[in-house]
Amino acid sequence: MKGNYRHSSTRTHVLRIVGVGLAVVVVIILGRSFLIGGVSTANDSVYRSSSWLMAFKEVMPQYFKEKVELQQQISELESQLAGRRSAERTIDRFVAENIRLRSLLNASSSPRVLANIIGRPPQLPYDALLIDIGAEQGIQENAVVYYGRDQAVGVVVAVYPQSALVALITSPGVESSVFVIGPDIYTTAVGIGGGVLQVNVPQGVSLNQNDLVMVPALGEGVYGQIAEVVSVPTEPVQYGFVTTDIPIQQLRNVTVSQAPQSSISFEEAAARVEAAQLELLRVDVPADVLVDVASGTPTTTPTSTPQ
Amino acid sequence: MYYLLLIAAYLTALLLPAPVFFAIVFVVALRFRGYACLLVAALVDIEFLMVTNGVPLYTVLTILLLVGAELIRPRLRLEVAV
Numbered sequence: 001m002k003g004n005y006r007h008s009s010t011r012t013h014v015l016r017i018v019g020v021g022l023a024v025v026v027v028i029i030l031g032r033s034f035l036i037g038g039v040s041t042a043n044d045s046v047y048r049s050s051s052w053l054m055a056f057k058e059v060m061p062q063y064f065k066e067k068v069e070l071q072q073q074i075s076e077l078e079s080q081l082a083g084r085r086s087a088e089r090t091i092d093r094f095v096a097e098n099i100r101l102r103s104l105l106n107a108s109s110s111p112r113v114l115a116n117i118i119g120r121p122p123q124l125p126y127d128a129l130l131i132d133i134g135a136e137q138g139i140q141e142n143a144v145v146y147y148g149r150d151q152a153v154g155v156v157v158a159v160y161p162q163s164a165l166v167a168l169i170t171s172p173g174v175e176s177s178v179f180v181i182g183p184d185i186y187t188t189a190v191g192i193g194g195g196v197l198q199v200n201v202p203q204g205v206s207l208n209q210n211d212l213v214m215v216p217a218l219g220e221g222v223y224g225q226i227a228e229v230v231s232v233p234t235e236p237v238q239y240g241f242v243t244t245d246i247p248i249q250q251l252r253n254v255t256v257s258q259a260p261q262s263s264i265s266f267e268e269a270a271a272r273v274e275a276a277q278l279e280l281l282r283v284d285v286p287a288d289v290l291v292d293v294a295s296g297t298p299t300t301t302p303t304s305t306p307q
Numbered sequence: 308m309y310y311l312l313l314i315a316a317y318l319t320a321l322l323l324p325a326p327v328f329f330a331i332v333f334v335v336a337l338r339f340r341g342y343a344c345l346l347v348a349a350l351v352d353i354e355f356l357m358v359t360n361g362v363p364l365y366t367v368l369t370i371l372l373l374v375g376a377e378l379i380r381p382r383l384r385l386e387v388a389v
Contacts, residue, residue: 013340014377021370024345028352028363039353046321122324126358157357167358 040160047119047130098150112146112255113137118163120248127171127193129154131254134163142260144218147251151244152218156256164256168248169215169223170195178223180240182211189213189242195249197224197242203231205238213242309339309388313347320351320365332369336376340387344369 027035065073119130133139143156145166154168169176174191178199183206189197201207211226224244231238312335320328332348335341345366352363380387 010377010381014374017342017370017373017377020342021345021366021373024349025363025366025370028349028356028366029361032353032356035353039350043321043350043354046318050322119321123322124355126355128355128358158354165355165357171358173360 036158036160040163044118044130044160044163047123048132050123051116051118112257113139115145115164115254115256117251117254120251121194122249127168127191127195127248128157129166129168129248129251129254131164131166131256132162133256134160136161138258139164139256140258140260144257146255146257147244147246151223152215153223153244153248153251153254155218156260166254168195169218170197170248176215177217178242179214179216180207180211180226181214181222183207189215192241195243195247196227199226199240199242200237201240203233203236203238207231207238207240211240309335309341309343312339313341313343316344317347317350320347325365328365329368329372333372333376336373337380337383337385338388340377341373344373 113133115131115133117129118132119128121127124130129145131145139156139159141156141159144152145154145156147153152169154166154171156164157167158165167174168191169189170191170193172191172193176189176191176197177186178189178197179186180199180201183201185201185205187199187201189199192198197213199207199213207226207229209226209229212222213224213226215223224242226240227243228241229238230241312331316328316331316335319331332341332344335344348365348369349363351365352359356363
């Protein structure tokens with residue numbers, strides 16, 4: 001390292017830093033559309049390399065396992081698979097039922113595209129996801145991003161040629177109207193980052209842990225459940241903290257609707273809430289446990305008990 | 308050394324939590340004055356500006372860190388390596 005050191009006026013340098021900094025801020029804001037292509041390509045290559053390395057790190061140990069160990073693992077996985085098949089049949093039945101109910105409500109659903117997540121918190125700054133499909137695959141801004149079949153997690157806010165940026169509804173300061181199943185109330189949730197939504201409701205509302213929460217504007221599915229309720233009797237407000245079943249840090253794939261989301265009316269939101277609640281009411285009860293009587297008109301006349 | 312730290316800052320900004328990036332920026336700012344850190348922060352902000360309602364948070368915080376380092380350096384009796 002060179003040993004040439006020099007003293008300078010602090011004030012001059014502070015002014016220079018502020019001047020250069022403000023110039024950079026202006027360039028970022030005004031010239032973003034010109035620079036975004038190159039910047040997105042550079043950043044994406046870092047994210048893709050990182051996710052490839054992570055996947056490689058997980059796969060590599062498989063090559064060094066013993067044959068016996070692998071056979072044991074195969075038989076374990078086969079038994080798990082057999083268990084899953086029955087669960088899948090249940091899910092298929094629910095999906096068919098959901099489609100039927102949605103058709104009764106005249107609800108339409110757009111086709112979705114599968115996307116791999118190449119950047120997620122904490123690797124990404126802010127509560128956002130970076131996915132590996134973009135404008136070339138037909139992704140549009142404001143398209144809803146789902147995890148699984150119907151759990152909406154966010155909205156596409158920027159589309160690049162081969163990637164897209166998804167803002168999660170848990171991004172700090174993002175407000176969304178939610179419906180809490182349990183107390184059955186509509187309220188406003190605010191994102192607080194880290195994959196957590198905060199619901200503020202007045203004291204007296206029966207807000208409990210594990211109450212399910214829906215975001216009707218994003219889809220008809222359930223978003224997550226209340227993981228913690230903070231209620232101080234002397235304060236007028238109680239707080240519920242909503243998390244998803246799977247932390248955003250563990251998401252690997254999502255699906256993106258091809259049609260952008262438009263704002264919905266309260267009536268549409270109420271219809272979506274009703275559809276989701278109907279879905280929740282159905283439980284797959286085994287036939288040997290189920291005590292059920294076919295509905296119909298009674299064939300006997302009612303009798304009164306002697307006093 | 309300066310360029311290695313800048314590359315480390317860029318990779319850190321993209322792959323690790325934000326405090327690690329700002330720690331590197333502060334070290335670079337103290338030792339080298341580090342105007343180029345503004346460009347690294349800008350690379351992050353350009354892509355993620357839509358998530359923060361148009362506020363380039365990384366760049367603004369980097370400006371504050373550079374100014375802070377400039378004010379603190381004489382008290383720590385550190386010299387800038389050129």
